Amino acid sequence: MTFHGLLITALLGPELARWKAAGHAPVFWWRDDDARRPSPALDRLLELSRRFGAPITLAAVPDGDLPALAQVCASTPGVELAIHGFRHENRAPAGQPSGEVNDQDSLEGVAAEVEAAIAVFARAGVEAELFVPPWNNAHPTLDAALVRHGLVVSRYGELRAPGAAPPRIDAHLDVMRWKPTARFRGARRFLLRARRLLVERRVRGLWDDPIGLLTHHLDHDEASWTFLEAFLARFTPVSRRGL
Numbered sequence: 538m539t540f541h542g543l544l545i546t547a548l549l550g551p552e553l554a555r556w557k558a559a560g561h562a563p564v565f566w567w568r569d570d571d572a573r574r575p576s577p578a579l580d581r582l583l584e585l586s587r588r589f590g591a592p593i594t595l596a597a598v599p600d601g602d603l604p605a606l607a608q609v610c611a612s613t614p615g616v617e618l619a620i621h622g623f624r625h626e627n628r629a630p631a632g633q634p635s636g637e638v639n640d641q642d643s644l645e646g647v648a649a650e651v652e653a654a655i656a657v658f659a660r661a662g663v664e665a666e667l668f669v670p671p672w673n674n675a676h677p678t679l680d681a682a683l684v685r686h687g688l689v690v691s692r693y694g695e696l697r698a699p700g701a702a703p704p705r706i707d708a709h710l711d712v713m714r715w716k717p718t719a720r721f722r723g724a725r726r727f728l729l730r731a732r733r734l735l736v737e738r739r740v741r742g743l744w745d746d747p748i749g750l751l752t753h754h755l756d757h758d759e760a761s762w763t764f765l766e767a768f769l770a771r772f773t774p775v776s777r778r779g780l
Contacts, residue, residue, distance in 0.1 A: 539767055541724055541763065541764050541767035541768070542767050542770065542771065544724050544725065544728060545728060545767065545768070545771050548725070548728040548729065548731075548732060549728060549731060549732055549735070552732050552735045552736060552739070553735070555739060556735065556739060556744075559739070559744075561739075561744040563735055563738070563748060563772070564745055564746070564747045564748065564775060564780070565747065565748050565749070565750055565772050565773075565774045565775070566592075566594070566706070566747050566748075566749050566750070566774045566775055566776070566777050566780060567586075567591055567592065567593045567594065567749070567750045567752070567774040568593070568594045568595075568596060568619075568669070568691060568708045568749055568750070568751050568752075568777070569582060569593055569594070569595050569596065569751075569752045569753065569754055570596040570621060570669060570751070570752075570753050571596065571598065571621065571625070571753055571754075571755055571756075572595050572596065572597040572598070572601065572606060572621070572754070572755075573597065573598050573600070573601025573602065573606070574601045574602040574605055574606055575602075575605050575606060575609045576754075576755065578754040578755050578757065579606075579609065579754055579755075580609075581754065581762065582752070582754040583609070583610070583612075583613045583616070585765065585766060585769060586613050586615065586616065587613050587614070588769075589769040589770065589773060590615075590773060591615070591769050591773055591774045592614075592615030592616070592617070592774060592775065592776035592777070593613075593615065593616055593617070593774070594616075594617040594618075594619050594667060594691075594777045595610060595616060595617065595618055595619065596619045596620070596621035596667075596669035596691075597618050597619065597620070597621055598621045598622060598624065598625045598671075599620060599621075599622075599623060599624070599653075599654040599657040599658065600623075600624045600625075603618075603657055603658060603660070603661035603663070604660075604661045604662075606618070606661070607661045607662055607663050615776055617666075617667070617776070617777055617778060618658065618663045618665065619665060619666070619667035619668065619669050619691070620651075620654045620655070620658060620665045620667070620668045620669065620688070621669045621671060622637050622654075622669070622670055622671040623637055623650045623653070623654055624637070625637075625671045627671075627672070629674075634672065634674070635671070635672040635674070636670065636671070636672050636674030636676060637670065637671055637674060637679075638670075638674060638676040638678055638679040639676065640676075640678075642676075642678055643678075644678055644681050644682060644685075647678050647679055647681075647682040648681075648682040648685050648686065650682075651668070651682045651683060651685075651686050651688070652686060654668075655686060655688075665688070666688065666689055666778070667688065667689045667690070667691055667706075667777065668683050668688045668689070668690050668691070668703075669690075669691045669692075670690070670692060673692040673693040673694075675692060680702070680703055683703040684702050684703045688703060689703060689704045689705070689706060690703045690704070690705050690706075691705070691706050691707055691708060691749070692705065692707050692708075693707055693708050693709070693711070693751070694707055694708075694709055695707045696737075696738075696743065696746055697746055697747070706747065706749070706777065706780055707749055708749030708750065708751035709730075709734055709748050709749045709750075709751070710727060710730060710731055710734070710748060710749065710750050710751060711751040711752075711753075712727065712750075712751065712752050712753075712757070712761050712764065712765055713751075713752075713753055713756055713757070713761060719753070719756040719758075720758055720760075720761075721757075721758055721760035721761040721764065724764050727764070731748070734748050735748075747775075747780050750768070750774060752765060
């Protein structure tokens with residue numbers, strides 16, 4: 538067993554045993570952000586998806602080469618393309634959290650942007666169902682626009698809320714750290730967060746509340762790739778569409 542495999546067993550094994558004793562197993566799904574076009578890093582990501590039979594939701598920015606991206610992804614079973622914002626452009630006022638939508642934007646304007654993004658995906662032969670806001674921006678005007686167009690939203694870190702509008706399914710476990718520069722989060726830090734998420738669901742009886750694995754293939758260092766491979770060898774994500 539690899540070092541990361543041993544660490545997964547040491548840090549998650551006792552909690553997973555509690556799940557098993559209760560007749561349950563955790564549900565993971567996998568989202569990867571910031572795709573714009575085919576790349577060697579994307580090829581590596583898709584190879585992992587194929588090798589481990591792990592469906593993946595690839596959040597793609599509409600201003601990229603969507604036809605080429607869709608063509609490459611079509612060769613890998615279980616790949617979903619999601620809309621990742623409009624241009625991945627930060628329009629937040631100074632001092633405010635990053636995001637594409639702000640208080641000065643009208644609902645009609647944002648709804649038109651969402652409609653345009655849907656159309657870009659449609660021209661590439663993709664019927665998009667999921668919207669992933671860049672920087673996990675949670676602006677209410679964006680939510681209202683997504684409801685208008687019948688899209689599901691995915692941000693970061695929350696349990697599912699039945700009846701939420703728009704419906705929401707988040708990622709929770711980011712392989713990366715971002716400050717001061719992008720790098721692997723670290724196996725111990727990642728796994729301790731995973732354990733907290735598992736305990737929270739067990740204690741609250743939310744056995745089927747999915748945990749989202751989050752990756753960013755264009756930013757991975759070798760440590761990130763190595764750990765991701767070890768994690769996928771132990772936990773096989775399910776398709777987002779089935780959740």
